[in-house]
Amino acid sequence: MAAALRLAFFGLVGLWLLIAPAFAQEISQEAFERWETLAKGAEETIDAERGSNDTFEALRVRIADFRGQFDTARDQNANRIATLREQLAALGPKPEGEGAPAESADVAAKREELNGQLAALLLPVQRAETAFVRADNLVGEIDRILRDRQARELLTVTPSPLNPAHWQPAVTEFMRALNGLWNENPRKGKERSWDELRSTLPVAFLLLVLGGILILRGKKWSRVIVDKLRRLGARGLGIWRFVVSLLEVILPFAGMVLLALAAISTQFFGDAGHELLISIAVLAGIMMGVRWVSERVFSPNDDEALILLPPEKRAELRFHVAVITVMIVLGEVATLILESGFYAEATKSVLTFPPMLVSSIALYRIGTVFRGYEVVLNEDEPDAEPRMSSFSRVVRWLGTGAVIVGLISPILLAAGYFRAADAILPPYILTLILLGLVMSLQRFTADVYGTVTGQGVQARDALWPVLFGLILLVLAAPVLALVWGARITDLTELWSAVGRGFAIGDSRISPTDFLAFAVIFVIGYGLTRLVQSALRNNVLPKTRIDVGGQNAIVSGLGYVGIFLAALAAVTGAGLDLSSLAIVAGALSVGIGFGLQTVVSNFVSGIILLIERPISEGDWIEVGGQMGYVRDISVRSTRIETFDRTDVIVPNADLVSGTVTNFTRGNTVGRLIVPVGVAYGTDTRHVEKVLREIAEAQPMVLAAPPPNVLMVNFGADSLEFEIRCYLRDVNWMMSIKSDINHAIAARFAEEGFEIPFAQRDLWLRNAEVLTQPKLRKQSTTEKKDDTL
The missing domain is CATH 1.20.120 (Four Helix Bundle (Hemerythrin (Met), subunit A))
Incomplete structure (x- = not known):
């Protein structure tokens, strides 16, 4: 369904x-x-x-x-x-030129x-x-x-914040802006009366109480809510801990917003004051969110930490992140206060220099810790060269960037390039925070996937969580672009350009064309697999077609279905590739020369599926390799040898070479068992015994009956052969072993001797053995041969 x-x-x-x-x-x-x-x-x-x-x-x-x-x-x-x-x-x-026939009027x-x-x-x-x-x-x-x-x-140069001459004016202008916010009159010159203020107190008091409760009791309420939800299932992993930590941020942030609304409801502040209060509440939420990200990435719990550093290093990183967050909030609040009035250009540089300097130092410390991060993939292999994981390299690169930014930013600030420093320090910090958020969400989805599939912690390295992490990175890319100074119009322009597509010849291909192509092809591919499954499991088993023929039909249908799906996708997407005919023709010639072996194997694979000289399950011998055919693909055929090893044979070798198929059409095959008896043995009696042994085997066919032949007068024995046909040639070696065992037992009962090879040994100068000295040195040897 x-x-x-x-x-x-x-x-x-x-x-x-x-x-x-x-x-x-x-x-x-x-x-x-x-x-x-x-x-x-x-x-x-x-x-x-x-x-x-x-x-x-x-x-x-x-x-x-x-x-x-x-x-x-x-x-x-x-x-x-x-x-x-x-x-x-x-x-x-239209006919043109002299002598051309005139075109009819119609x-x-x-x-x-x-x-x-x-x-x-x-x-x-x-x-x-x-x-x-x-x-x-x-x-x-x-x-x-x-x-x-x-x-x-x-590249604009501002007054240096290190110049003491700017300090006193900066403090004076900041206090003037702060007093302006405090004394701003929303009543436009009318005095505030106590009655008016008292009328707004109930709403302000209610919002104040609710905000305070959420701030003070939000953490406890988060755990209570999750404990009730946990009874519904999905125990284990870090799912509910993730939810608890998220609620511990959301509820206090809601409390901060309610406190800001409580202050605004008093109508004591003006419009600029209202904007400042809302901004402070938002900044507080951002600070709690950054703290939440650092707690997830550098968690004290080793099982939840996304960057597994020593506990003391993770504690140090959490401290530095908290310092950076506080400094950024202080700098933003100071900027908001200044922007409510008029201020000199040097004032903003002086007031924001201390927070940015402290943030640069903390970022530098984070970078030094990141540069020491290392995860070796093959540390369990003592003889192998250590190989660092890709994630370790990324963390080290981020650490190197943090060190560089942490060193350059104070220098730019001191030199008066405030805008340049502001364009690299906050964006880099926000980039690290955003990447930490992506890692946290990816880990959460992996835990959910592990709970649903029952894989547990092993699901964190599964394919789907990794793909979801890539999707999160793609979604975070526009945010990163905005952080680093891109305008929203830049993103919309890029989106418009992508939507318009690109031109190929006289055709223009857009993402909607690709999407239509993918959708139609997926539908066609799914229908092909559905029909293949129905044929393989329901239709073909009820016919008299052998297994090899059934596999050939299913495979051929798959190739045809995929080709038709691709053709329908190209047509349905409206892709006009006629303008590429010349280029495609030239490329096809080059590809044909370069990939002629691949093309030959492909065509040979089609021939194998149609002609079927071999089928899956056949016992064949090709190129000195013997085994069972396990799979016939487009390019090659896989043969499983009797040693349980796979031999990949190109299809062209099977079509153009000599192939021995032991089970083509049926499994009947002939078995020859040679045996020798000593000279002087009754040959007719031997023939009778051997025939009885062959006929006693259940796998030996009665028609044609087994035959016993005396084939040769050998140098050492009279040579006989048992020639019989087996019901299933796949049991050849096992039946041959059983017949040999039966021959050994019957020959012992009948007194038949199976001779071994005899040799005559001739010694030159045999008279020297009669000398006394040599006789003493010689040893007595028992010889079965005649001297």
């Missing part, structure tokens, strides 16, 4: 992708006039480069909106235009009619294409101006 629902879902998605272009609407003349006015004004503004960044951003948004409309209009009537072009192609080229009239319809349909498309190109260029110019301004701002 679940598989059917998935197929239905993918089918609906594919259907929507196919019919979505039909909803493109034509742009009105009024819209084109408004666009022309906007484009001229934008070109004048860009040429003069006047206007603030906000002005350019707003202008870019309006132009991008028109560009999106033009992009949609470019696909207007695409199906109708394609149909008209096909009709014109069907009419053939065909000429039809051609003129089709050309008129095509021109009418192409006019708005061409107009939209021209406007799209113009809008795209204007957007690019605006982005260039904004990037140039951003680069110039990074």
Whole structure:
């Protein structure tokens, strides 16, 4: 049922992708006039480069909106235009040149009619294409101006915070801004009365109490809630501990928000004060969230720590993260207070220098600890060269970056490059925090997967949790781009470019085309596997086709189904690859020469499946290798030898070479057992005994009956052979052993002698053995041979 629902879902998605272009609407003349006015004004503004960044951003948004409309209009009537072009192609080229036959009036009239319809349909498309190109260029110019301004701002030199002359004015301006927030009158000059304040006290008091309770009792309530949920199941691993730690952040953060709302409800502060209170609550939540991430990554518990360092190192890292978080919050609060009034440029540098300096020192310490992190994969192999894990390398690289940023940032701050320091220090810290969050979520999903599948802790190294971690990294990439100074418009521009796709010849391929291709191919592939399974398990076993033929039918159906699925996917996605025919032809020639062996094996595999000289389960001998055929794939065939080793044989060797198939068609095979008896033995009696032995074997066929032949007068014995046919040749060696055992037992009963080879030994100068000295030195040897 679940598989059917998935197929239905993918089918609906594919259907929507196919019919979505039909909803493109034509742009009105009024819209084109408004666009022309906007484009001229934008070109004048860009040429003069006047206007603030906000002005350019707003202008870019309006132009991008028109560009999106033009992009949609470019696909207007695409199906109708394609149909008209096909009709014109069907009419053939118009006769030209002297002596060419005149075109019939009907065909000429039809051609003129089709050309008129095509021109009418192409006019708005061409107009939209021209406007799209113009809008795209204007957007690019605006982005260039904004990037140039951003680069110039990074190199702007501000007064050094180390100059004592700026300290007193900075403190004075900060206190003035703080007093301005305190004395801000939301009543616009009217005095605050006690009655008005008293009317807001109940709501403020209620919010204050609720916020205080959540802050003070949030941790205990989190454990109570999880204890009740834990009774529902999913015990073990770190799932519920993860939930507890998350609630310990969410509930106090909600309390901080309620406290801020309580202060705002008193109407004692102005708009700037309200924004400051909300910002402080948000910053407090961020601080608790960063602490939560550090507790997950550098957990005191070895089973939960994501970076397994010594306990004292993890405690040190948690301390440094807490210091950085506090410093960032203090710096942001100071900046928010200053921005509520007017301040000199040196004031912000002086006030934010101490928090950034302390953060740089803490980041440097974190980097030094990371640089010492090491996990050896083959530490259990004493003779192997130590090999560091990829995760260890990533942690070390991050540590190196932290050390560099921690050293450079104070130098830039002291030199007056405040914006440059602010562009590398906070983003790097936020990058580490975001990566820690991704690691925490990936570990949580792995624990959930291990609980659901019953794999436990081993699921942390399974494929699906790793894939989910990669998905989280992809989702975190836009956030990382924003952290490092990218604008939201940069991301939307990238998304628009990806959505428009890329051109190949006369075709444009977009992500929706890829998605449609994938959906249709997956559906086709699933149907192919479904039909294969039905044939293999339900249909073919009820026929008289042998096992090899059944496997050949199933494999051939799989190849045909995958080919048809790919063809349907290309067609359904609307991919026009005709423009690549020449390039593909040239490439195919080169690939054919370079991969001719692979192609030969592929064709040979198809021949094996159709002709079936061998089948899975056959006992064959090829190239000196003997064994059972276990699998016939597209390129090669796997043979399992009697030593339980696999031999991979290219299919071309099986088609063009000599192959001995012992079980082709049936399992009947002949067995020959040679035996010799001593000279002087009654040969007819021997023949009778051997025939009785052969006939007594249950695997020996009675028709044709076993035969006993006296084949030769050997040098040492009279040579006989038992020749018989077995029901199953796969038992050849076992039956031969049984017959030999029976021959040994019957020959002993009958008194038959099985002679061994005899040799005559001749000694030269035998007379020397009669000498006394040599006789004393000689030893007596028992010889069976005649001297």
